[in-house]
Amino acid sequence: MTALQDLKYAQWFKGADIDGDGFITQRDVRAMSERYLDARNTPHDSTTAHRLTAGMEEFWINVIAPMDQDGDGKVDLREMTQGFKQALTDPAHFPEQVEPVSNCFFDLVDLNADGRIEQDEFQLMFHSIAGAPREDCAHVFAALDKDGSGALDRAEFHQAVKEFFYGNDPDAPANHLFGRIAA
Template identity: 70%
Template sequence: MTALQDLKYGQWFRGADVDRDGFITQHDVRKMSERYISARETTPDAETVRRLIEGMDQFWSNVIAPMDQDGDGKVDVREMTEGFKSVLTDRAFYPQQIAPVTNCFFDLVDLNGDGKIDQAEFQQMFSSVAAVPGEDCAAVFAALDLDGSGGLSRDEFHQALEEFFYGNDPDAPANHIFGKVTA
Protein backbone atom coordinates (compact mmCIF):
# COMPACT_ATOMS: atom_id res chain seq x y z
CA MET A 1 0.00 0.00 0.00
CA THR A 2 1.27 3.41 -0.85
CA ALA A 3 1.21 6.67 1.10
CA LEU A 4 -1.40 7.90 -1.41
CA GLN A 5 -3.68 4.98 -0.61
CA ASP A 6 -3.24 5.68 3.11
CA LEU A 7 -4.40 9.26 2.49
CA LYS A 8 -7.36 8.17 0.35
CA TYR A 9 -8.47 5.55 2.85
CA GLY A 10 -8.14 8.06 5.68
CA GLN A 11 -10.41 10.45 3.76
CA TRP A 12 -12.90 7.65 3.19
CA PHE A 13 -12.68 6.65 6.88
CA ARG A 14 -13.58 10.18 7.99
CA GLY A 15 -16.69 10.05 5.81
CA ALA A 16 -17.62 6.52 6.89
CA ASP A 17 -17.31 7.32 10.60
CA VAL A 18 -20.80 8.78 10.56
CA ASP A 19 -21.09 9.35 14.32
CA ARG A 20 -17.52 10.73 14.50
CA ASP A 21 -16.46 8.49 17.38
CA GLY A 22 -13.20 7.39 15.72
CA PHE A 23 -14.52 3.96 14.71
CA ILE A 24 -16.49 2.39 11.89
CA THR A 25 -19.19 0.04 13.09
CA GLN A 26 -22.01 -1.77 11.34
CA HIS A 27 -24.23 1.07 12.53
CA ASP A 28 -22.00 3.58 10.70
CA VAL A 29 -22.14 1.52 7.52
CA ARG A 30 -25.94 1.44 7.65
CA LYS A 31 -26.03 5.17 8.41
CA MET A 32 -23.95 5.77 5.27
CA SER A 33 -26.73 4.29 3.14
CA GLU A 34 -29.32 6.33 5.06
CA ARG A 35 -27.35 9.50 4.27
CA TYR A 36 -27.46 8.69 0.55
CA ILE A 37 -31.17 7.99 0.71
CA SER A 38 -32.02 11.13 2.68
CA ALA A 39 -29.90 13.36 0.41
CA ARG A 40 -32.38 12.68 -2.38
CA GLU A 41 -35.32 14.99 -2.80
CA THR A 42 -37.57 11.98 -3.33
CA THR A 43 -37.51 8.56 -1.72
CA PRO A 44 -35.99 5.94 -4.01
CA ASP A 45 -38.00 2.89 -4.89
CA ALA A 46 -38.08 0.07 -2.36
CA GLU A 47 -35.96 -2.24 -4.55
CA THR A 48 -33.11 0.29 -4.73
CA VAL A 49 -33.26 0.81 -0.97
CA ARG A 50 -33.28 -2.97 -0.36
CA ARG A 51 -30.31 -3.49 -2.69
CA LEU A 52 -28.38 -0.69 -1.05
CA ILE A 53 -28.98 -2.01 2.47
CA GLU A 54 -28.08 -5.56 1.43
CA GLY A 55 -24.99 -4.29 -0.41
CA MET A 56 -23.88 -2.26 2.59
CA ASP A 57 -24.45 -5.25 4.89
CA GLN A 58 -22.28 -7.36 2.57
CA PHE A 59 -19.68 -4.59 2.46
CA TRP A 60 -19.62 -4.63 6.27
CA SER A 61 -19.45 -8.43 6.49
CA ASN A 62 -17.01 -9.06 3.65
CA VAL A 63 -14.73 -6.02 3.78
CA ILE A 64 -14.95 -3.99 6.99
CA ALA A 65 -15.79 -6.51 9.77
CA PRO A 66 -12.80 -8.77 8.95
CA MET A 67 -10.56 -5.77 9.69
CA ASP A 68 -11.65 -5.78 13.35
CA GLN A 69 -8.45 -7.24 14.76
CA ASP A 70 -9.40 -7.06 18.43
CA GLY A 71 -12.97 -8.35 18.00
CA ASP A 72 -14.65 -5.37 19.64
CA GLY A 73 -17.18 -4.85 16.82
CA LYS A 74 -15.60 -1.64 15.62
CA VAL A 75 -12.76 -0.73 13.29
CA ASP A 76 -10.39 2.17 13.96
CA VAL A 77 -8.37 3.90 11.27
CA ARG A 78 -5.28 1.72 11.95
CA GLU A 79 -7.28 -1.51 11.66
CA MET A 80 -8.98 -0.23 8.52
CA THR A 81 -5.73 0.78 6.86
CA GLU A 82 -4.10 -2.55 7.69
CA GLY A 83 -7.25 -4.34 6.60
CA PHE A 84 -7.34 -2.57 3.26
CA LYS A 85 -3.70 -3.58 2.81
CA SER A 86 -4.72 -7.22 3.05
CA VAL A 87 -8.21 -7.13 1.50
CA LEU A 88 -7.97 -4.68 -1.39
CA THR A 89 -4.86 -6.19 -2.93
CA ASP A 90 -6.08 -7.01 -6.42
CA ARG A 91 -8.36 -5.09 -8.79
CA ALA A 92 -9.66 -8.45 -9.99
CA PHE A 93 -11.69 -8.62 -6.75
CA TYR A 94 -13.46 -5.31 -7.41
CA PRO A 95 -16.61 -7.06 -8.76
CA GLN A 96 -17.08 -8.92 -5.47
CA GLN A 97 -15.77 -6.34 -3.00
CA ILE A 98 -16.93 -2.93 -4.20
CA ALA A 99 -19.05 -3.19 -7.38
CA PRO A 100 -22.37 -4.23 -5.78
CA VAL A 101 -22.37 -1.22 -3.46
CA THR A 102 -21.20 1.04 -6.31
CA ASN A 103 -24.19 -0.04 -8.40
CA CYS A 104 -26.57 0.88 -5.59
CA PHE A 105 -24.85 4.23 -5.04
CA PHE A 106 -25.03 4.94 -8.77
CA ASP A 107 -28.78 4.34 -8.71
CA LEU A 108 -29.15 6.67 -5.74
CA VAL A 109 -26.97 9.43 -7.18
CA ASP A 110 -28.77 9.21 -10.55
CA LEU A 111 -31.66 11.18 -9.08
CA ASN A 112 -33.74 11.38 -12.25
CA GLY A 113 -33.10 7.75 -13.23
CA ASP A 114 -31.84 8.54 -16.74
CA GLY A 115 -28.88 6.16 -16.52
CA LYS A 116 -26.21 8.82 -16.01
CA ILE A 117 -25.11 11.13 -13.23
CA ASP A 118 -25.07 14.76 -14.29
CA GLN A 119 -23.02 17.41 -12.52
CA ALA A 120 -25.95 18.70 -10.46
CA GLU A 121 -26.77 15.18 -9.21
CA PHE A 122 -23.11 14.50 -8.44
CA GLN A 123 -22.76 17.74 -6.53
CA GLN A 124 -26.01 17.29 -4.61
CA MET A 125 -25.02 13.85 -3.37
CA PHE A 126 -21.32 14.34 -2.71
CA SER A 127 -21.65 17.76 -1.12
CA SER A 128 -24.53 16.78 1.15
CA VAL A 129 -23.40 13.25 1.96
CA ALA A 130 -19.60 13.43 1.98
CA ALA A 131 -19.31 17.20 2.63
CA VAL A 132 -17.23 17.67 -0.52
CA PRO A 133 -17.15 21.43 -1.30
CA GLY A 134 -19.00 22.48 -4.45
CA GLU A 135 -15.91 23.67 -6.33
CA ASP A 136 -14.19 20.35 -5.59
CA CYS A 137 -17.27 18.44 -6.78
CA ALA A 138 -17.26 20.36 -10.07
CA ALA A 139 -13.56 19.71 -10.69
CA VAL A 140 -13.78 16.02 -9.79
CA PHE A 141 -16.92 15.57 -11.89
CA ALA A 142 -15.33 17.18 -14.95
CA ALA A 143 -12.26 14.96 -14.64
CA LEU A 144 -14.31 11.78 -14.15
CA ASP A 145 -16.50 12.50 -17.21
CA LEU A 146 -14.03 10.69 -19.45
CA ASP A 147 -16.03 11.04 -22.65
CA GLY A 148 -16.99 14.67 -22.03
CA SER A 149 -20.69 13.89 -22.36
CA GLY A 150 -21.77 15.98 -19.37
CA GLY A 151 -22.79 12.87 -17.47
CA LEU A 152 -21.08 9.97 -15.75
CA SER A 153 -22.07 6.61 -17.16
CA ARG A 154 -22.24 3.61 -14.87
CA ASP A 155 -18.91 2.46 -16.36
CA GLU A 156 -17.24 5.82 -15.64
CA PHE A 157 -18.57 5.74 -12.07
CA HIS A 158 -17.21 2.20 -11.60
CA GLN A 159 -13.85 3.22 -13.03
CA ALA A 160 -13.69 6.09 -10.53
CA LEU A 161 -14.45 3.90 -7.51
CA GLU A 162 -12.10 1.17 -8.68
CA GLU A 163 -9.34 3.75 -9.07
CA PHE A 164 -10.08 5.23 -5.66
CA PHE A 165 -9.89 1.92 -3.80
CA TYR A 166 -7.16 0.15 -5.79
CA GLY A 167 -5.22 2.83 -7.66
CA ASN A 168 -1.83 4.39 -6.96
CA ASP A 169 -1.79 7.16 -9.57
CA PRO A 170 -1.24 10.46 -7.72
CA ASP A 171 -2.83 12.37 -10.62
CA ALA A 172 -6.04 10.32 -10.81
CA PRO A 173 -9.06 12.58 -10.26
CA ALA A 174 -10.87 9.71 -8.54
CA ASN A 175 -8.53 10.19 -5.58
CA HIS A 176 -10.71 13.12 -4.54
CA ILE A 177 -14.19 11.63 -5.03
CA PHE A 178 -14.81 11.60 -1.25
CA GLY A 179 -13.11 14.94 -0.68
CA LYS A 180 -9.79 16.50 -1.55
CA VAL A 181 -6.92 14.28 -0.48
CA THR A 182 -3.91 16.28 0.63
CA ALA A 183 -0.56 15.20 2.00
Protein backbone atom coordinates in the same frame (compact mmCIF):
# COMPACT_ATOMS: atom_id res chain seq x y z
CA MET B 1 0.25 -0.05 -0.11
CA THR B 2 1.58 3.35 -0.99
CA ALA B 3 1.54 6.61 0.95
CA LEU B 4 -1.01 7.90 -1.59
CA GLN B 5 -3.33 4.98 -0.88
CA ASP B 6 -2.95 5.64 2.85
CA LEU B 7 -4.09 9.23 2.26
CA LYS B 8 -7.05 8.14 0.13
CA TYR B 9 -8.15 5.49 2.59
CA ALA B 10 -7.89 7.97 5.46
CA GLN B 11 -10.12 10.37 3.53
CA TRP B 12 -12.62 7.57 2.89
CA PHE B 13 -12.50 6.68 6.60
CA LYS B 14 -13.16 10.29 7.57
CA GLY B 15 -16.32 10.32 5.45
CA ALA B 16 -17.48 6.93 6.73
CA ASP B 17 -16.99 7.84 10.40
CA ILE B 18 -20.32 9.64 10.50
CA ASP B 19 -20.33 10.43 14.22
CA GLY B 20 -16.65 11.43 14.25
CA ASP B 21 -15.68 9.13 17.13
CA GLY B 22 -12.65 7.64 15.35
CA PHE B 23 -14.35 4.36 14.47
CA ILE B 24 -16.59 2.97 11.76
CA THR B 25 -19.44 1.03 13.28
CA GLN B 26 -22.55 -0.60 11.92
CA ARG B 27 -24.39 2.53 13.07
CA ASP B 28 -22.10 4.72 10.92
CA VAL B 29 -22.81 2.57 7.88
CA ARG B 30 -26.55 2.85 8.53
CA ALA B 31 -26.20 6.60 9.03
CA MET B 32 -24.57 6.90 5.60
CA SER B 33 -27.75 5.44 4.13
CA GLU B 34 -29.98 7.69 6.20
CA ARG B 35 -28.08 10.83 5.20
CA TYR B 36 -28.38 9.93 1.55
CA LEU B 37 -32.08 9.10 1.79
CA ASP B 38 -32.71 12.37 3.61
CA ALA B 39 -30.75 14.33 0.98
CA ARG B 40 -32.85 12.69 -1.75
CA ASN B 41 -36.08 13.25 0.21
CA THR B 42 -36.69 9.52 -0.11
CA PRO B 43 -39.07 7.97 2.42
CA HIS B 44 -37.25 5.53 4.68
CA ASP B 45 -39.94 2.90 4.06
CA SER B 46 -39.66 3.05 0.25
CA THR B 47 -38.32 0.32 -2.02
CA THR B 48 -35.27 2.47 -2.78
CA ALA B 49 -34.57 2.91 0.93
CA HIS B 50 -34.88 -0.82 1.58
CA ARG B 51 -32.52 -1.57 -1.31
CA LEU B 52 -29.93 0.92 -0.09
CA THR B 53 -30.22 -0.26 3.50
CA ALA B 54 -29.80 -3.90 2.45
CA GLY B 55 -26.80 -3.04 0.28
CA MET B 56 -25.14 -1.10 3.05
CA GLU B 57 -25.86 -3.89 5.53
CA GLU B 58 -24.08 -6.31 3.16
CA PHE B 59 -21.23 -3.79 2.90
CA TRP B 60 -20.93 -3.78 6.70
CA ILE B 61 -21.09 -7.58 7.00
CA ASN B 62 -18.86 -8.48 4.06
CA VAL B 63 -16.35 -5.61 3.93
CA ILE B 64 -16.09 -3.54 7.10
CA ALA B 65 -16.92 -5.93 9.97
CA PRO B 66 -14.25 -8.48 8.95
CA MET B 67 -11.64 -5.72 9.41
CA ASP B 68 -12.46 -5.59 13.15
CA GLN B 69 -9.31 -7.30 14.36
CA ASP B 70 -9.97 -6.96 18.09
CA GLY B 71 -13.65 -7.95 17.95
CA ASP B 72 -14.96 -4.80 19.63
CA GLY B 73 -17.64 -4.15 16.99
CA LYS B 74 -15.89 -1.12 15.57
CA VAL B 75 -13.13 -0.51 13.05
CA ASP B 76 -10.48 2.14 13.59
CA LEU B 77 -8.34 3.70 10.88
CA ARG B 78 -5.48 1.26 11.45
CA GLU B 79 -7.77 -1.78 11.17
CA MET B 80 -9.47 -0.40 8.07
CA THR B 81 -6.18 0.47 6.35
CA GLN B 82 -4.79 -2.97 7.17
CA GLY B 83 -8.01 -4.57 5.88
CA PHE B 84 -7.86 -2.65 2.62
CA LYS B 85 -4.16 -3.47 2.33
CA GLN B 86 -4.90 -7.18 2.63
CA ALA B 87 -8.01 -7.21 0.43
CA LEU B 88 -7.34 -4.69 -2.31
CA THR B 89 -4.05 -5.96 -3.66
CA ASP B 90 -4.88 -6.40 -7.34
CA PRO B 91 -7.17 -4.30 -9.55
CA ALA B 92 -8.01 -7.47 -11.48
CA HIS B 93 -10.17 -8.38 -8.45
CA PHE B 94 -12.28 -5.21 -8.74
CA PRO B 95 -15.24 -7.12 -10.27
CA GLU B 96 -15.71 -9.28 -7.18
CA GLN B 97 -14.36 -6.95 -4.49
CA VAL B 98 -15.73 -3.49 -5.20
CA GLU B 99 -17.89 -3.54 -8.34
CA PRO B 100 -21.05 -4.96 -6.66
CA VAL B 101 -21.16 -2.07 -4.17
CA SER B 102 -20.21 0.37 -6.93
CA ASN B 103 -23.08 -0.90 -9.10
CA CYS B 104 -25.53 -0.54 -6.22
CA PHE B 105 -24.49 3.07 -5.66
CA PHE B 106 -24.52 3.86 -9.37
CA ASP B 107 -28.11 2.63 -9.65
CA LEU B 108 -29.21 4.52 -6.54
CA VAL B 109 -27.48 7.75 -7.53
CA ASP B 110 -28.90 7.67 -11.04
CA LEU B 111 -32.11 9.30 -9.82
CA ASN B 112 -33.78 9.47 -13.22
CA ALA B 113 -32.62 5.94 -14.20
CA ASP B 114 -31.16 7.10 -17.51
CA GLY B 115 -27.94 5.09 -17.11
CA ARG B 116 -25.88 8.20 -16.37
CA ILE B 117 -24.93 10.14 -13.27
CA GLU B 118 -25.26 13.87 -13.83
CA GLN B 119 -23.27 16.37 -11.80
CA ASP B 120 -26.11 17.21 -9.41
CA GLU B 121 -26.66 13.49 -8.71
CA PHE B 122 -22.91 13.00 -8.18
CA GLN B 123 -22.69 15.95 -5.81
CA LEU B 124 -25.68 14.76 -3.83
CA MET B 125 -24.11 11.35 -3.28
CA PHE B 126 -20.59 12.38 -2.36
CA HIS B 127 -21.65 15.37 -0.30
CA SER B 128 -24.40 13.60 1.65
CA ILE B 129 -22.74 10.21 2.13
CA ALA B 130 -19.05 11.04 2.36
CA GLY B 131 -19.28 14.65 3.47
CA ALA B 132 -17.18 15.82 0.52
CA PRO B 133 -17.47 19.60 0.02
CA ARG B 134 -19.71 20.51 -2.93
CA GLU B 135 -16.95 22.51 -4.65
CA ASP B 136 -14.64 19.48 -4.50
CA CYS B 137 -17.42 17.35 -5.97
CA ALA B 138 -17.84 19.72 -8.92
CA HIS B 139 -14.12 19.76 -9.65
CA VAL B 140 -13.76 15.99 -9.39
CA PHE B 141 -16.86 15.38 -11.49
CA ALA B 142 -15.53 17.56 -14.30
CA ALA B 143 -12.23 15.66 -14.31
CA LEU B 144 -13.92 12.25 -14.26
CA ASP B 145 -16.27 13.10 -17.12
CA LYS B 146 -13.65 11.99 -19.65
CA ASP B 147 -15.89 12.35 -22.72
CA GLY B 148 -17.25 15.76 -21.66
CA SER B 149 -20.84 14.54 -21.91
CA GLY B 150 -21.93 16.22 -18.69
CA ALA B 151 -22.57 12.84 -17.07
CA LEU B 152 -20.70 9.75 -15.95
CA ASP B 153 -21.70 6.49 -17.54
CA ARG B 154 -21.24 3.24 -15.62
CA ALA B 155 -17.79 2.63 -17.15
CA GLU B 156 -16.53 6.10 -16.14
CA PHE B 157 -17.94 5.64 -12.64
CA HIS B 158 -16.33 2.21 -12.26
CA GLN B 159 -13.02 3.56 -13.53
CA ALA B 160 -13.12 6.31 -10.90
CA VAL B 161 -13.93 3.92 -8.06
CA LYS B 162 -11.28 1.47 -9.25
CA GLU B 163 -8.68 4.24 -9.49
CA PHE B 164 -9.55 5.43 -5.99
CA PHE B 165 -9.19 2.05 -4.30
CA TYR B 166 -6.35 0.55 -6.33
CA GLY B 167 -4.55 3.40 -8.08
CA ASN B 168 -1.21 4.99 -7.32
CA ASP B 169 -1.19 7.87 -9.80
CA PRO B 170 -0.80 11.08 -7.74
CA ASP B 171 -2.47 13.10 -10.52
CA ALA B 172 -5.58 10.92 -10.90
CA PRO B 173 -8.73 12.98 -10.27
CA ALA B 174 -10.37 9.96 -8.63
CA ASN B 175 -7.96 10.38 -5.70
CA HIS B 176 -10.34 13.10 -4.49
CA LEU B 177 -13.54 11.09 -4.97
CA PHE B 178 -14.37 11.24 -1.25
CA GLY B 179 -13.02 14.75 -0.73
CA ARG B 180 -9.76 16.50 -1.48
CA ILE B 181 -6.70 14.75 -0.10
CA ALA B 182 -3.47 16.54 0.69
CA ALA B 183 -0.93 14.71 -1.46
